[in-house]
Amino acid sequence: MQSRKEVIRSCAARLFRKKGYNATSMRDIAEAVGIKAASIYNHIKSKQELLEDLLLMMAHLFSKGMEDINRSSSLSSEQKLERLIALHIRLTVENTDAIALVAGEWVHLKSPAREEYLVLRETYENQFKAIIDTGKTEGLFKEIDTEIILFSTLSTLRWLYSWYSKNRQYNIVELERQMTQCLIAGIKR
Amino acid sequence: MQSRKEVIRSCAARLFRKKGYNATSMRDIAEAVGIKAASIYNHIKSKQELLEDLLLMMAHLFSKGMEDINRSSSLSSEQKLERLIALHIRLTVENTDAIALVAGEWVHLKSPAREEYLVLRETYENQFKAIIDTGKTEGLFKEIDTEIILFSTLSTLRWLYSWYSKNRQYNIVELERQMTQCLIAGIKR
DNA sequence: ATATATAACTAACAATCGTTAGTTTTGACC
DNA sequence: GGTCAAAACTAACGATTGTTAGTTATATAT
Numbered sequence: 001m002q003s004r005k006e007v008i009r010s011c012a013a014r015l016f017r018k019k020g021y022n023a024t025s026m027r028d029i030a031e032a033v034g035i036k037a038a039s040i041y042n043h044i045k046s047k048q049e050l051l052e053d054l055l056l057m058m059a060h061l062f063s064k065g066m067e068d069i070n071r072s073s074s075l076s077s078e079q080k081l082e083r084l085i086a087l088h089i090r091l092t093v094e095n096t097d098a099i100a101l102v103a104g105e106w107v108h109l110k111s112p113a114r115e116e117y118l119v120l121r122e123t124y125e126n127q128f129k130a131i132i133d134t135g136k137t138e139g140l141f142k143e144i145d146t147e148i149i150l151f152s153t154l155s156t157l158r159w160l161y162s163w164y165s166k167n168r169q170y171n172i173v174e175l176e177r178q179m180t181q182c183l184i185a186g187i188k189r
Numbered sequence: 190m191q192s193r194k195e196v197i198r199s200c201a202a203r204l205f206r207k208k209g210y211n212a213t214s215m216r217d218i219a220e221a222v223g224i225k226a227a228s229i230y231n232h233i234k235s236k237q238e239l240l241e242d243l244l245l246m247m248a249h250l251f252s253k254g255m256e257d258i259n260r261s262s263s264l265s266s267e268q269k270l271e272r273l274i275a276l277h278i279r280l281t282v283e284n285t286d287a288i289a290l291v292a293g294e295w296v297h298l299k300s301p302a303r304e305e306y307l308v309l310r311e312t313y314e315n316q317f318k319a320i321i322d323t324g325k326t327e328g329l330f331k332e333i334d335t336e337i338i339l340f341s342t343l344s345t346l347r348w349l350y351s352w353y354s355k356n357r358q359y360n361i362v363e364l365e366r367q368m369t370q371c372l373i374a375g376i377k378r
Numbered sequence: 379a380t381a382t383a384t385a386a387c388t389a390a391c392a393a394t395c396g397t398t399a400g401t402t403t404t405g406a407c408c
Numbered sequence: 409g410g411t412c413a414a415a416a417c418t419a420a421c422g423a424t425t426g427t428t429a430g431t432t433a434t435a436t437a438t
Contacts, residue, residue, distance in 0.1 A: 004415085018296070019296065020209060020210075020211060020293075020296060020297065021209075022209060022211035022212045023211045023297065025394075025395065025396080026395080026396060026397080027394090027395085027396095035415085035416065035417090036416075036417060036418085037396085037397090038397080038398080038399095038416085038417075038418080038419095039415065039416050039417070041396095041397070041398080042414075042415050042416075043415085046396080046397080047396065047397090103292070103293065104209075104292065104293035107207070107208065107209060108209065108212065142370075142374075144367050144370060144371050145367055147352070147356065148364075148367050148368060148371055149371060151345075151348065151349075151352040152345045152368070152371050152372065154348075155344050155345045155347070155348030155349075155351075155352075156340075156341045156344045156345055158344070158348070159340065159343075159344030159347070159348070160340075160344075162344075163336070163340040163344075167336065175337075178333050178334050178337045179337060179341070181331075181333060182333050182337055182338060182341050182375050182376065183341065183375065184375075185331075185374065185375045185376070186371050186372065186373075186374045186375025186376075187371065187374075187375075193385080214424075214425065214426080215425080215426060215427080216424090216425085216426095224385085224386065224387090225386075225387060225388085226426085226427090227386085227387075227388080227389095227427080227428080227429095228385065228386050228387070230426095230427070230428080231384075231385050231386075232385085235426080235427080236426065236427090
């Protein structure tokens with residue numbers, strides 16, 4: 001059972017995704033929930049808070065996932081990369097609307113949430129990069145520029161939500177298998 | 190020498206990219222140009238027209254590029270794919286701001302421009318897919334799901350503008366070489 | 379110099395926005 | 409049934425939005 005606040009959040013996520021943060025009015029969100037705009041303020045502080053909650057939740061889920069993977073120090077770089085792909089797929093399937101905001105709506109975050117979000121994002125990217133670099137020094141991956149591998153892999157994983165929305169019937173395990181093959185084959189030695 | 194209208198368009202592109210379509214006011218654009226908001230209407234019809242011009246211009250540049258590549262029927266699927274990568278890189282370098290809008294700001298297009306844009310986009314994607322499919326039936330590419338190859342490749346190419354903005358010093362030829370290697374190696378048999 | 383077109387300006391419009399104040403309804407517990 | 413807090417409501421606020429009307433300045437051509 002979802003709390004009222006959670007209902008508001010998920011309605012907001014769906015609308016922010018469909019129309020963008022600024023084009024979505026509090027009256028739009030209220031209508032989706034089935035109440036009047038002013039009533040929303042019994043549950044949340046501001047429209048901005050809704051965006052912050054959604055984006056920081058996703059950022060923390062990714063950070064947590066990365067931590068878990070890095071804690072398993074016995075994994076090879078290739079295995080870590082496979083788990084990262086699985087992480088992105090799982091979070092995308094479980095939070096399709098919220099994850100869509102990660103791509104473009106973070107620009108509407110105001111300080112200090114914006115800085116907080118960007119730090120989390122940069123940390124995540126640096127940890128991702130470290131895994132690729134380790135794989136290269138171990139001779140597992142090709143000598144393609146690390147930045148290019150990172151950007152190519154991440155952009156595919158970040159766009160996944162868009163593709164998944166149009167292909168929900170796709171088998172998750174099969175999707176994971178093919179994406180792993182597609183992304184890792186390009187860089188594996 | 191840029192016409193006044195072109196100056197307005199490029200300022201709008203830069204601001205739309207930075208703050209989003211709805212968060213950018215006509216007064217913002219006017220200030221960037223160095224005039225008052227009302228004066229803009231001596232050159233354009235509406236704010237919406239600015240977005241339409243920018244997005245449809247990009248869509249047509251991609252369609253045109255695809256046509257040129259398909260006209261060279263002597264090319265192999267792999268060569269066509271290489272040229273598509275080169276096309277994306279060239280258009281990204283030459284229109285970094287406008288291309289940034291392709292990723293997310295098209296949702297703010299109103300009918301009928303929105304439908305026109307989406308048709309161009311879908312046609313482009315179908316032609317892209319056809320090239321991959323041909324490569325597969327010719328035995329050049331692996332038997333990974335065509336949709337997944339398409340989505341993985343396109344998402345990387347579409348995100349390129351973001352990476353390029355932070356790495357402008359990168360040598361274009363070298364970038365093209367590494368991206369080709371990274372993207373094609375993942376699917377080549 | 380005069381005429382003309384282009385492009386700037388000021389001022390204001392109706393609409394919509396996020397949010398607040400104050401009030402009423404709802405529902406659970408004694 | 410009365411009490412009380414949670415959560416809904418109505419009404420309105422000041423600010424900002426895209427755009428228009430009407431006017432003035434600038435530059436070019438005759």
